[in-house]
Amino acid sequence: EDGSAAWLRYAPVPAAPYASLPSHIFVHGDSPVERSAGAELARGLTAMLGRSFDVVTKRSEGSIELTLASGASTTLESYTIDSTRRHLRIAGNTPQAELYGAFHLLEEIAAARPIPAHEASTAAAPVRWTNEWDNLDGSIERGYAGQSFFFEKGHVRQDLTRASAYARLLASVGINGCNANNVNADLDLLTSDHLKEYARLADAFRPWGVRLALSVDLTSPQAVGGLPTFDPLDPTVIAWWQRKVDEIYTLIPDFAGFTVKADSEGRKGPAQYGRSPADAANVLARALAPHHGVVLYRGFVYDNHLDWRDPKADRARAGVDNFAKYDGRFEPNVIIQIKEGPIDFQAREPVNPLFAALPHTNVAIEVQASQEYTGQQRHMVWLPSMWRWVLDTDLRAEGRHTPVKEIVTGRAFPLASGAPRPGGFVSVTNAGLDANWMHHPMAMANLYGFGKLAWNPDEPLDRILDTWTRLTWGNDPLVVRTVNAMQLKSWQVYEGYTGPNGVGTLTNILGYHFGPDIESAERNGWGQWIRGEKNGIGMDRTAAGTGYAQLYPPLVAARYESLATCPDDLLLFFHHVPYDHKLHTGQTLIQSIYDTHYKSAREAGEYAVAWSTLEGRVDPERYRQVAALFNFQAGHAIVWRDAIDTWFERISGIADDKGRVDRHPLRIEAESMTATGYEPIDVTPSETASGGK
Numbered sequence: 001e002d003g004s005a006a007w008l009r010y011a012p013v014p015a016a017p018y019a020s021l022p023s024h025i026f027v028h029g030d031s032p033v034e035r036s037a038g039a040e041l042a043r044g045l046t047a048m049l050g051r052s053f054d055v056v057t058k059r060s061e062g063s064i065e066l067t068l069a070s071g072a073s074t075t076l077e078s079y080t081i082d083s084t085r086r087h088l089r090i091a092g093n094t095p096q097a098e099l100y101g102a103f104h105l106l107e108e109i110a111a112a113r114p115i116p117a118h119e120a121s122t123a124a125a126p127v128r129w130t131n132e133w134d135n136l137d138g139s140i141e142r143g144y145a146g147q148s149f150f151f152e153k154g155h156v157r158q159d160l161t162r163a164s165a166y167a168r169l170l171a172s173v174g175i176n177g178c179n180a181n182n183v184n185a186d187l188d189l190l191t192s193d194h195l196k197e198y199a200r201l202a203d204a205f206r207p208w209g210v211r212l213a214l215s216v217d218l219t220s221p222q223a224v225g226g227l228p229t230f231d232p233l234d235p236t237v238i239a240w241w242q243r244k245v246d247e248i249y250t251l252i253p254d255f256a257g258f259t260v261k262a263d264s265e266g267r268k269g270p271a272q273y274g275r276s277p278a279d280a281a282n283v284l285a286r287a288l289a290p291h292h293g294v295v296l297y298r299g300f301v302y303d304n305h306l307d308w309r310d311p312k313a314d315r316a317r318a319g320v321d322n323f324a325k326y327d328g329r330f331e332p333n334v335i336i337q338i339k340e341g342p343i344d345f346q347a348r349e350p351v352n353p354l355f356a357a358l359p360h361t362n363v364a365i366e367v368q369a370s371q372e373y374t375g376q377q378r379h380m381v382w383l384p385s386m387w388r389w390v391l392d393t394d395l396r397a398e399g400r401h402t403p404v405k406e407i408v409t410g411r412a413f414p415l416a417s418g419a420p421r422p423g424g425f426v427s428v429t430n431a432g433l434d435a436n437w438m439h440h441p442m443a444m445a446n447l448y449g450f451g452k453l454a455w456n457p458d459e460p461l462d463r464i465l466d467t468w469t470r471l472t473w474g475n476d477p478l479v480v481r482t483v484n485a486m487q488l489k490s491w492q493v494y495e496g497y498t499g500p501n502g503v504g505t506l507t508n509i510l511g512y513h514f515g516p517d518i519e520s521a522e523r524n525g526w527g528q529w530i531r532g533e534k535n536g537i538g539m540d541r542t543a544a545g546t547g548y549a550q551l552y553p554p555l556v557a558a559r560y561e562s563l564a565t566c567p568d569d570l571l572l573f574f575h576h577v578p579y580d581h582k583l584h585t586g587q588t589l590i591q592s593i594y595d596t597h598y599k600s601a602r603e604a605g606e607y608a609v610a611w612s613t614l615e616g617r618v619d620p621e622r623y624r625q626v627a628a629l630f631n632f633q634a635g636h637a638i639v640w641r642d643a644i645d646t647w648f649e650r651i652s653g654i655a656d657d658k659g660r661v662d663r664h665p666l667r668i669e670a671e672s673m674t675a676t677g678y679e680p681i682d683v684t685p686s687e688t689a690s691g692g693k
């Protein structure tokens with residue numbers, strides 16, 4: 001097994017409990033999505049239950065029936081499953097919902113669970129999208145699993161088999177939109193020739209109910225249209241966007257909409273003309289509205305030329321500073337797409353305060369299944385643990401219970417009509433041509449978990465994980481127990497041997513974002529500063545510092561502002577403290593850093609040991625793949641541990657009370673080896689090499 005089947009392996013399960021399941025499948029509708037649903041049921045049930053299931057053309061008593069539900073009361077996708085001894089009925093309020101019901105039935109059987117007598121399920125929000133950062137040349141920004149399966153050499157690929165297989169995977173967990181290209185969009189993306197090619201991509205997605213979206217660069221009226229300006233309020237620019245959008249819809253009638261990155265990290269935007277994000281978003285939105293398209297305007301707007309000598313400068317403030325003043329000024333089909341934290345997908349950040357600052361605006365949360373700062377699919381890190389923590393965080397907006405999940409599903413701040421605001425969930429995923437999509441077989445659990453949380457942010461984490469494990473690795477109890485246990489703790493383990501106490505991930509910041517490289521965060525314009533010096537470490541974001549803590553609603557602001565109540569795991573995000581600062585646990589910060597790094601690196605090393613007990617219980621190909629990755633992670637966790645601990649010991653001048661740091665009797669240092677033709681040299685920054693050499 002090469003992993004290409006992901007969680008849709010349909011491996012045989014004991015068939016006896018399902019003996020009464022009818023073998024005829026009757027599908028009432030004949031839309032492409034409904035046909036996919038019928039065919040998927042036949043395929044999955046036949047493979048799992050070892051007898052043949054067929055899609056039939058006549059309805060009979062004693063069949064599996066797929067049908068549109070009449071009188072559905074919600075605009076969100078919603079399905080029911082009802083079964084009696086001889087009949088099973090899946091009813092959806094849309095063809096997509098029928099498909100989701102079919103996938104759910106298949107999943108329950110694959111996990112060897114009983115068929116529900118009655119079950120009803122409704123999506124939490126309309127936007128459940130992935131963003132893929134694919135470039136037209138076939139490369140993928142922050143992609144860790146090979147080249148693009150959408151594009152090559154400046155064009156959409158001829159063979160889109162993988163693209164449609166990917167849409168099937170997305171649909172199986174309820175994802176209904178896929179933005180196929182990099183938020184740093186190619187400037188010639190919207191030429192008429194290219195648009196015809198994207199239509200083929202949309203065709204590949206359509207049978208799975210996945211709608212195509214595109215990231216657009218706001219200079220397109222100039223870059224593609226040849227206009228002298230891209231000022232969003234210029235009438236010729238407005239007209240250009242309208243014509244372009246109309247052209248897209250003649251080719252792709254179900255086009256989902258645009259994602260926009262502007263005025264950020266070198267992308268141009270409305271600021272150049274003194275216009276606001278609302279001005280720019282609304283022009284696109286008005287062009288899309290007649291076609292029911294949406295604009296996902298990203299809240300990730302910040303200045304990457306900050307002055308690190310300015311104690312008030314703070315990148316974390318940028319979202320609120322740039323957007324809060326425009327609350328309520330966006331068209332109804334604009335959604336502000338907000339990264340979960342205020343910096344950039346670090347192993348731990350506080351929740352982005354922007355979620356609480358836009359009560360009159362639609363919002364969606366952006367998370368990153370692509371593990372940019374969290375081990376790049378060479379480390380196992382199960383991110384739904386982090387996302388659940390974010391979604392459950394109660395921001396106490398207006399002094400009320402307003403957890404992030406209630407905000408992004410539009411329920412915390414409903415529309416004037418009382419209906420939830422349209423919003424939702426976006427995952428930057430960056431799947432690639434590697435046979436198993438994400439490189440690390442365990443990383444697929446992140447995409448799976450994203451889909452599940454986007455459908456229902458309240459589904460228990462252990463159930464999400466347990467289902468994924470069973471579908472991916474089989475129902476052998478030892479396998480299930482072992483995989484579940486290591487995935488469940490993997491986020492905290494990773495956090496534990498990398499960036500401690502909310503300081504940031506401490507990876508290389510200026511380039512590839514992998515491996516320890518502490519000082520690259522400091523003394524540059526990018527604003528991921530940790531402010532580590534001999535007397536202390538951490539960003540002072542209190543009222544006396546950058547004031548960032550005060551951007552939260554008062555109850556949350558007060559909690560972060562005070563050292564007495566700021567949680568240990570976010571301490572250095574909010575406060576600059578001495579190394580011997582006492583944590584709430586009673587330990588000093590510095591000793592906690594040493595201990596946590598030793599403990600977590602040891603736990604990371606134990607994955608390989610636990611995995612070795614499963615040899616022979618999972619297929620050899622994937623067994624070997626995971627074993628190799630776990631061995632790498634075990635070693636790299638030690639590299640991390642030693643780089644971080646050595647740096648902290650050196651800068652703080654406070655030794656580890658257990659005397660471990662920099663004493664590794666079993667380790668052979670590169671600089672103490674002799675090799676013909678090589679000589680040791682000093683390395684900058686020193687923590688990236690053993691002993692600075």
Ligand code: BDP
Nearest residue numbers: 141142183184261300344372
């Ligand atoms: C950062 C990535 C960069 C992206 C940017 C973004 O390093 O490649 O372009 O986020 O989200 O995390 O726009």
